[in-house]
Amino acid sequence: MRAPRKKRGQRTAAPVISARLNERVTLVSQPDGAIVAAFDGYAVELGRFSASLAKRVQPLRTGLPINSLASSRNAVDRELALLVRRLAKSGLLEYRLAPLRSDKDLVIIEPQMADYWPQAAKLAATDTVVLSRFAYLRRRGTDMVLESPRSAALFRIADPNVAATIAVLSTPHKIGRLRREQGFAGLALLGLLLDCQILFKLDAKHERLRWAEGDAGLAVWDFHDLLFHTHSTEGRHATPVGGSYPHIGLIPPPPAVRARWNGPEIDLQKFTAEFEETASPFARLLRERHSTRDFDEEHPITLQELAKLLDHAVRVQWKWTSPLDFGDGSVGPDIDYTRRPYPSAGSAYELELYLSVSHCDGLERGFYFYDAERHTLVAIDARAHEIEAQLVAAQFAMDAPMRPQILITIAARFDRVAWKYSAIAYSLILKDVGVLLQTLYLTATDLGLGGCAIGTGNIDLFARMTGQAFHVEGPVGQFALGRGASVGDSG
Numbered sequence: 001m002r003a004p005r006k007k008r009g010q011r012t013a014a015p016v017i018s019a020r021l022n023e024r025v026t027l028v029s030q031p032d033g034a035i036v037a038a039f040d041g042y043a044v045e046l047g048r049f050s051a052s053l054a055k056r057v058q059p060l061r062t063g064l065p066i067n068s069l070a071s072s073r074n075a076v077d078r079e080l081a082l083l084v085r086r087l088a089k090s091g092l093l094e095y096r097l098a099p100l101r102s103d104k105d106l107v108i109i110e111p112q113m114a115d116y117w118p119q120a121a122k123l124a125a126t127d128t129v130v131l132s133r134f135a136y137l138r139r140r141g142t143d144m145v146l147e148s149p150r151s152a153a154l155f156r157i158a159d160p161n162v163a164a165t166i167a168v169l170s171t172p173h174k175i176g177r178l179r180r181e182q183g184f185a186g187l188a189l190l191g192l193l194l195d196c197q198i199l200f201k202l203d204a205k206h207e208r209l210r211w212a213e214g215d216a217g218l219a220v221w222d223f224h225d226l227l228f229h230t231h232s233t234e235g236r237h238a239t240p241v242g243g244s245y246p247h248i249g250l251i252p253p254p255p256a257v258r259a260r261w262n263g264p265e266i267d268l269q270k271f272t273a274e275f276e277e278t279a280s281p282f283a284r285l286l287r288e289r290h291s292t293r294d295f296d297e298e299h300p301i302t303l304q305e306l307a308k309l310l311d312h313a314v315r316v317q318w319k320w321t322s323p324l325d326f327g328d329g330s331v332g333p334d335i336d337y338t339r340r341p342y343p344s345a346g347s348a349y350e351l352e353l354y355l356s357v358s359h360c361d362g363l364e365r366g367f368y369f370y371d372a373e374r375h376t377l378v379a380i381d382a383r384a385h386e387i388e389a390q391l392v393a394a395q396f397a398m399d400a401p402m403r404p405q406i407l408i409t410i411a412a413r414f415d416r417v418a419w420k421y422s423a424i425a426y427s428l429i430l431k432d433v434g435v436l437l438q439t440l441y442l443t444a445t446d447l448g449l450g451g452c453a454i455g456t457g458n459i460d461l462f463a464r465m466t467g468q469a470f471h472v473e474g475p476v477g478q479f480a481l482g483r484g485a486s487v488g489d490s491g
């Protein structure tokens, strides 16, 4: 891509960041002073404001410079700043970076996380920056977008010079030198990209870029694995998640059972006809297993039953250490292993259970870690509204009449698997989750309890509850647990 030449003496105004309403959003002022944001058939009330504010919100359609919000000189200014913050919190704003009074945008920033607010990180001429290995450019519809699973926002590229600057930044560059490049897209843009971790600063001595970005927990991630993790969960992107039937009307529903293969058939019926007479207790347990979404509020699960479930399904049976054997006679460092009731890829046992307890006889409402080696529950000081948010999300995912009595979040210690496996680490973790889910289902059935796997989970919420970085240990599955409301509830 060639950047257009600048005419001698031509100076462009420095670009500024403006906030504007997402094009799907309309602001409606109500007679009682309430301002409501309306979009896609939804309405979000943003609070009550003075009549004078209604006239000041007009620029939000085209773009209101955000630095003008910082200098709140009078009450209406302060109201405007508050309204803009509330719109931002609800994900109803986007931000344009463009020279003042110009309609030529450089980029449009689309927040991907609720707490995103555009801030250009400080850069000095002597700083060296480089593109994150997690950043990528792609076509989305008819837009070119710059994204990263580490970033709280995505950047819609509106000027080819921006793409050219990004391409240049695949190699580390000193800011001072970059500024002299033809078509340089500007310091404000670089500051915004740095703030979103699409760029990162390098120290004077930077041998290997992979190790220079982030911590050891980040270094173990492959690009596609981190992208898959953040985009197949909730919390770090703004795309709708779940059963939205996006291809209805375009593609007919695929069948429940595969179309038959043409070929000679061997009938197995005669070997399996008498299930009732011959089936083992295990075969019966498999047939009995089903998802339970409706729980008995009068007789909740007890702490004793929970302890048994964890003992039977998850507890460490024993532990040993052996040196890493490369198979060619050479050995590596000593590695710890454990034996547990369910299988795990590479014997990694990277999965950890966190329990959001709503209603359990003998156990206080709260958030707990299950220590599978010591067979103990460790209380974690999470905020009540965060525990409630997890339980409500689980209830919603199950379309259930009440919160689960206990919500088990299965979190992965990603480095335990990624330290060994290239390219397949995340897929192995998801396979381990499937194995553990079935183990929890069967154990719950065996104990007369009920449960249901849940396909979604908010990785940002969990990060806030545990104080752990999303790439170090995070949710990869969930299981709602309790005593079923009635025998035979199949949800």
Ligand SMILES: Cc1cc2nc3c(=O)[nH]c(=O)nc-3n(C[C@H](O)[C@H](O)[C@H](O)COP(=O)(O)O)c2cc1C
Pocket: 289, 290, 291, 292, 293, 397, 398, 399, 437, 452, 453, 454, 455, 456, 490
């Ligand atoms: C990986 C996985 C994710 C699931 N996610 C959900 C979910 O989010 N909400 C829900 O109500 N059921 C969920 N289920 C349960 C399935 O809907 C259920 O297993 C399926 O309908 C078959 O019914 P059964 O489990 O009663 O035999 C999930 C099951 C699995 C294995």
